[in-house]
Amino acid sequence: MAAADALRLGLRRFTGSQRPDVVVGTVPGLPTLPAALMLGRVLRRPVVAELRDAWPDILESASSWAGGDAPGLRRRALAAARGTVPGAITHLERQADAVVTTTESFARALRERGLGHVVTVRNAPAAPVAALPPVPGSRADGALRVLYLGTVGRAQGLDSAVRAAALAAQRGTHVMLRIVGDGAQAAAVRAEATRLDAPVQVLEPVPVERVGEQYAWADTVLVSLQDWPAMSLTVPSKLYELLATGRHISGAVAGEAAAIVRESGAGDIVAPQDPQALAALWTELAADRSRLAPASGSLWLDEHARKEDLVSRYESLLEGVTGA
Known part of the structure; x- marks a missing residue:
């Protein structure tokens, strides 16, 4: 629903000379990927797929999401998804002008599947952590x-x-x-x-x-x-x-x-x-x-994860796909 709303808003807002330089689709919400690709195609702009989860690999564990007590129909639907959806997701990922991952191991897996422009931009601590007292050598309760x-x-x-x-x-x-x-x-x-x-x-x-x-x-x-x-x-x-x-x-x-x-x-x-x-x-x-x-x-x-370096890497990626 959110992806469909974003697509409608993008098509309504970005017209003529107001088009963006690049479309970035942030996925863990899987519907965001086709929505971003469609918006990029209509606006004739490059698309960056930012994969926050390991799609489609995470589908291998889909049966565990539902738990062992999932109804039979739901289990069969999940099994069918594991058989057909991964290939479709990889096909969509290949259509993006670049793919951003948060881990190098997933980036390697995507490159092995034929994705060309894959860049790792790690996460970083959300906020600085104040200095903590050292851990004591012992505790009174021994815990x-x-x-x-x-x-x-x-x-x-x-x-x-x-x-x-x-x-x-x-x-x-x-x-x-x-x-x-x-x-x-x-x-x-x-x-x-x-x-x-x-x-x-x-x-x-x-x-x-x-x-x-x-x-x-x-x-x-x-x-x-x-x-x-x-x-x-x-x-x-x-x-x-x-x-x-x-x-x-x-x-x-x-x-x-x-x-x-x-x-x-x-x-x-x-x-x-x-x-x-x-x-x-x-x-x-x-x-x-x-x-x-x-x-x-x-x-x-x-x-490995200084914010300044991560921002610079992302900026370089965007400049590369837009030709800036």
């Missing part, structure tokens, strides 16, 4: 404080982290997992924590000016994704913010996101959706808190 702050959706798979906290507690590790955020799975995560009697707090989102308080509370911060194939091509935008905090990162991720944590020296990685491995990591960190003082992730950000 390891783990913070997740962000969307509580299917793609994050936070029920696995809840199980990890329960397992760690069962093994005698004093851990507290605090989940701050909301999303489609928030109620399910709360229910799982209650069912397992896990040491987990699920709190409502906090305003941006109070985010620093949450990071200051934490010993380690969690980044978590599902083990869907497309997630290996994804880097959560929140990861860049976590790198900027200087806090240790507990990464339950694979692919490029895992590589960033390892390369930056900002934390430890376990396989996604492996509660046993995550519980073992938290037990190790609780026993050896010296590991909670990792290398500064801000050094990696300065080299």
Whole structure:
């Protein structure tokens, strides 16, 4: 609906000499891509497809979106989509004059499919994070404080982290997992924590000016994704913010996101959706808190995700497709 409205507005507003220099279609909303291509064709202007999600790869996990209790008709529809839609999406992506991705791994995958002009422009921390106090060498209650702050959706798979906290507690590790955020799975995560009697707090989102308080509370911060194939091509935008905090990162991720944590020296990685491995990591960190003082992730950000560099790269891309 939004894509159709944008197309109608564009056709009505941009006529004659008022035409834009370039049309940029920002996709996670998939209908935006054909709408942008159509608008560019009518206005005779180049089109940049900005892919914020790994389309069409993410369709491989479509059955997981609906959950195992999806009605049969819906499951069959999703299966049909996985068989026919990816090729159509790739065909549309090839029609764009340039494609922007947020990860280099997805850019490589698109180039292998024959897309020519693909440029990676990473995300960057949304706002600067104030200096945080160092993580103490010990706590009076002996607890390891783990913070997740962000969307509580299917793609994050936070029920696995809840199980990890329960397992760690069962093994005698004093851990507290605090989940701050909301999303489609928030109620399910709360229910799982209650069912397992896990040491987990699920709190409502906090305003941006109070985010620093949450990071200051934490010993380690969690980044978590599902083990869907497309997630290996994804880097959560929140990861860049976590790198900027200087806090240790507990990464339950694979692919490029895992590589960033390892390369930056900002934390430890376990396989996604492996509660046993995550519980073992938290037990190790609780026993050896010296590991909670990792290398500064801000050094990696300065080299790979400085806002000035990202803006310059995007500007160069736009100038290239417009011939400016």
